[in-house]
Amino acid sequence: MTEQVFDFFANPELPTPTLSIDEVRRLMNETFGLACHVSELGSQQDQNFVVSDTASTAPIGVLKLSNPVFTEAEIDLQDLAAATVSEREPTLRVPQVVDGPRGPMSAWWDTSQGRIHARVITHVSGATLTGSGYLSPATVARMGELAAKVSVALADLRHPASVRVLQWDLRHAERVIATLAPDEPDTEVRQFASAVAESAQSRLDAVSSRLPTQLGHFDIVDDNVIGKPGALPDAVIDFGDVSESWAVNEIAVTVSSLLHHDGLTPADTLPAILAFHSIRPLSEDEVDAIWPLVALRGVVLALSGRQQVRLDAKNEYANAALEREFLVLRQAASVPFEVMGECIRRAVGFAPRPRPVWDAAPLVDRLTGAVTLDAGTMSPLNDEGRWLDQGALGDAALAALDGGAPAAVAPAWRPRLAGAPARTPAAPATVPTALTLWLAADTTVAVPADGRLVPTDDGFTIVTGEHAVRFSVAGPAGDRGQLPARTPIDVQFTRADAGEVPLLVEPAYAVGWQTLAGDPAPSLGLPATADEADDDTLALRERVLADVQEHYYARPPRIERGWREYLADVDGRVYLDMVNNVASVGHAHPRVVEAANRQMRLLNTNSRFNYRVIAEYADRISATLPDELDTVFFVNSGSEATDLAIRIAMAATDRTDIVAMREAYHGWTYASDAVSTSIADNPNALATRPSWVHTVDAANSYRGVHRGADAARYAPEAVQVIDDLAAAGSLPAGFICESYFGNAGGVALPDGYLAQVYAAVRRHGGLAIADEVQVGYGRLGEWFWGFQQQQAIPDVVAVAKSVGSGQPIGVVVTRRDIADRYRTGGYFFSSTGGSPVSSAIGMAVLEVIEKEGLQENARVVGAHLKGRLLALVDQYPIVGTVHGSGFYLGLEFVRDRVTLEPATEETAAICDRLLTLGVVMQPTGDYQNVFKIKPPLCISKESVDYFVDSLERVLATGW
The missing domain is CATH 3.90.1150.10 (Aspartate Aminotransferase, domain 1)
Structure with a gap:
């Protein structure tokens, strides 16, 4: 156990063993007494095989042929670390050396390529996260959790071989890079990697002496975790890099392995860091070290991978990893270390670093009375889609100047919808680090006595002490402190050593950029922009609304x-x-908004008053339907509409029994819920139906009881149910179903279904009710109403949703004689159903559908x-x-x-x-x-x- 251990700097080239399958099978039999089938797995510097039983092909384990440079003490260290984690963290699956016919399968082999150590370790079922596929936030968090659990399990373990010097130990990254970089033939790659490494190392040096060390796995990466199908990873494999190093390297290595996955940005790794911190708390120094270490890991990966391919061109595993390893490096370098460090600090709950603050005299005067422009999501400036116009903010500014203001200002650090792009696969940069200024008159900037003016390509910068104020002008700009009138000028206030700060940044990084850039308003003599309070909207909603009134998504955007x-x-x-x-008809349609606004200014009251718009609206709706459907009721929702339709059928027939299609949803009122049998909305839907509700099979030709051509059987079977009810003395008041099976996802009913079922219910004196709440109003394209696809005409139509384009409007249309029979049971009244505003909006919606095609x-x-x-x-x-x-x-x-x-x-x-x-x-x-x-x-x-x-x-x- 006192033998010398591996030192990368004495052995910088590690060609992988390349034993043939035939030789491996022979040695397995000779050494371990095991006749088996083997198939090769990829590896960077070792050689791995899956070992399977020759008869059943069931996996026995994974054969690991260690690189010959590693000593027996190091292999013992790897086995001890795996056993310790398995014992101390039973929630994790960790591979162990397998017992074979002759005992533990671990031995030195004399091979055609020299002396190589062979071990067969447990085959862990499941799959790794190998490749660059997407990782969900839950998976990202689990990676951090796994890293933390292993780190805690190994924290007090000691072993003589832990002093081994590996190229992956980030304590030695500077030396590793200095060793590998000169041999990198691609000048661009070499220069980029070296620049990133130099910047990262300088930041790391500030805290490295205070970073605690311990034994660790230091390779808990996407390739080395395994999960069962459909489950999060719960297994950690490949303890080949176990050594002593900075403890924080555990999470830094894990985070780096996430960065090549599809769509994953540096900010998306925060759940891993948070999960790690919750189990193994990080110090402030460790938090400051994480991102420089991630970047150094990226440099080492990129240069080592490229070297390995040069040494072993046939190593497909190493070849395949080149692109993703370089992507890790590019991603790690895509956000400044100070910015990402602050994002991590804030995420784990540490106090923010101080922001730059202007405390000198203003650089510009005579801005009293400046108009502050709001370019945010809720600003009227963005109404009617004006946010899509890149010039909307400028137009508002010039209007303010024309109104007599000396200046117009759009503040820094307030997210701007104005000018934001649509249809973006990632959150765009919408947070300005600069305020934008428009001046009514040409203005000269006053350069402080201790400051200097530095011309730039698009303006100039005033540097004073530790701070700088940058003026960027859209268009011709003077280089001696002249600011032109009626021209947008971006004014950015930063630390003098901040380097280039983008004018717009993504919201996820805004808190990080604020360590480099502050509020420029005071430098112009304007009031400081007040800090926004943390958004508590979701917490407030969950505190005051019933839990059952759910919202989309676990973490919804506001x-x-x-x-x-x-x-x-x-x-x-x-x-x-x-x-x-x-x-x-689209969100915030101007015609609909104007109709509501105009009518609200005139009258909005209950529907018992005599006003014309309710009559005109009813007439317009009935005109879209077959002639016999000529009488309209107004309510406020789809649930109320289907409820009323059922009550109309009951009143018109003096019966209570209703036939409904299974797996449908019709609403939440008593009657509409009674005929709703979707188990997604109510798992006990069928078992809890009242006795007056009778059901027929869901006419789903894809996954119902009859599929494909056999779906033609649904209609005759539904007819039989209706006939049987009538024969038993339970004459149906009506039959209700969606005329296009909406709840199942827009499934068309079998051809002729409604014609047959409607005929059956009418033969027994009942009514046919069409629930058009979701599919009516032109949504099907070919037909305005869903029942038209079936070439059948119902007796009662219930519709909502589309009719109000967001306004709560429900409509029931039937024949006059049916409506009159409902009158015999009393009166009908819905206070706001068909109100003047609802009717005006409903009219506007119909007009938009027609006029805009x-x-x-x-x-x-x-x-x-x-x-x-x-x-x-x-x-x-x-x-x-x-x-x-x-x-x-x-x-x-x-x-x-x-x-x-x-x-x-x-x-x-x-x-x-x-x-x-x-x-x-x-x-x-x-x-x-x-x-x-x-x-x-x-x-x-x-x-x-x-x-x-x-x-x-x-x-x-x-x-």
């Missing part, structure tokens, strides 16, 4: 604006809304969207089928196309991943495995293409 098919959060991130049939848009663009979705069925086995028509589509996900096992968890995870790409999508169906694709009817072809492109990315790279 959405405060909509426009057309877009939604915007308070950070200025714009999302594509693919789920919102409530906003049928939105039904035709649903037909044409919806067909294009469906075609693109259908193409996914051939590419990805998880995509079962595409349902629907127009802009009422359902994309169904399954784990098996034969059994149709629903991919419920996967669907939820895909929705979460789409949100990170800027797309709002939610599941539907009894098993929550169907996308409910029902965007605003105005959505463009470009937007639906972005949706499918994003979905393809998710399906290809993971969720």
Whole structure:
């Protein structure tokens, strides 16, 4: 145990063993008495094989042939570390040396390539995170958790071989890089890596003497953790890099391994660091060291990988890793160390570093009375989609100057929606580090006595003491302190040593950049911009709303604006809304807004007063329906509409029994809930139906009891149920179903279904009720009403959602004779149903659908969207089928196309991943495995293409 251990600097080249499979099989038999099948695995510097039983092919373990440079003491250290973690952290699966026919399978082999140590260790079932696929925040956090648990388990372990000197020990990164860089043939790579290393090392040197050391795994990376299918990683493998080093290296190495995964940014690694800190608390020095260490790890990975390929060109594992190793380096260097360090500090709860503060005389005077412009998400400046106009903020500023203001100012550090891009796969830079200034007159900057003016390409910078104020002018700029009138000028206040600070940064990094840049307002003699309080909206909602009144997503963005098919959060991130049939003609449609505004100024009262707009609106609605459906009731929601439709049927027939289709959702009122049998909304739906509700099979031709051509059987069987009820004396008052099976994800009913079932219920004196709450109003493209697809006419139609484009409006339409029979049971009254404002809005919605051709848009663009979705069925086995028509589509996900096992968890995870790409999508169906694709009817072809492109990315790279 006292033999000399490995020192990388004495052995900088480590060619991998390359024994043949035949030689390995022979030695396995000779040494361990095991006849077996072996297949090779990849490795950077060792050689690994899966060892399987020759008869059953069941895995026995993993054979590890250690690089010949490693000593027996080091191999003993690796085994001890693995055994210690397994004992102290039983929640983790850790491989151990396997007992074979002749005892533990661990020995030195005399091979064709010299003396090599061989061990067979436990085969751990599951899969690694190898590759560059997407990692969810939960997986990222689990990586940090695994690293912390191993670090804690090994904290007090000691071993003579722990002093081994590995190239991966980041204490030696400076020497490793100095050894490898001169041999790097690519000048650009060498210079970039060296520059990053120099910057990282200088920051690390400030704290390195205070970093505690311990024994650690120091290679808990994506390739070395394993999870069972559908579960988070719970196994740690490959203890080959065990040694003594700075304890913080454990999390730094883990974080670096995340950076090449699809879409993952430095800020996205914070859950790993937080999870680590919650188990093994980090000191402030360790927090300051993390990102420089991540960067140094990236440099070592990139240079070592490239060297290994030069030494061993046939090493496919090393070759395949080159691109992702260099991506780790680029990502680590993409955010300044000081910025990322502050982001980490704030995330773990440490006090913020001080911000630069201007405490000298103003550089500009005569700005009293300057107008402050709000470019944020909720500002009226961004109404009616003006945020899409890059010039909207400038127009508002010039209007303020024309109104007599000496200046207009858009503050720094307030997220700006104005000018923000739409359809972005990552959060865009929307937080300004500079204020933007417009002046009414040319102005000269006063250079302080202790300051100096430095000309720049786009203006000039005033440097005074430890601070600098940069003036960037859009257009011709003087270089001697002259600021032109009526021209946007970005004024940025930074530390003099800050280097270049972008004018716009992503919200996730804003707190970090504030260590380098402060509020420039006081440097101009303007009031300091007040710090914004932490957003407590979600906490407030969860405190005062009932838990059952859920919200989308576990960590939802705070959405405060909509426009057309877009939604915007308070950070200025714009999302594509693919789920919102409530906003049928688009969010904040100007015609709808104006109608509401105008009518609200005139009159809004209860519907018993005599005003014209309610009559005109009822007339317009009935004109879209068959002639016999000529009498209208107004309520406030889809639930109320279906409830009233059921009550009308009961009153008109003097009966109480209702027949409904299973797996449907009709609402939350007593009657509408009674006929709702979706187990997604109520797991006990069928068992808790009142006795007056009778059900027929869900007519789902994809996953129902009858599929494909056999779906033609649904209608005769439903007819039989109705006939049997009548024969038993339970004459039905009516039959209700969605005329296009919306709850299941927009599944078309079998051809002729409604005609047959409607005829049956009418034959026994009942009424046919069409629930058009989701599918009516042109959403299907080919048809304005869902029942038109079936060439059947109901007796009662209930509709909501689309009719108000966000205003709570529910409508029931029936025949005059049926409505009159409801009157015999008393009167009907809904205070705000059909109110003047609701009626005016409803009229405007109909006008927009007609004048803007939105039904035709649903037909044409919806067909294009469906075609693109259908193409996914051939590419990805998880995509079962595409349902629907127009802009009422359902994309169904399954784990098996034969059994149709629903991919419920996967669907939820895909929705979460789409949100990170800027797309709002939610599941539907009894098993929550169907996308409910029902965007605003105005959505463009470009937007639906972005949706499918994003979905393809998710399906290809993971969720």
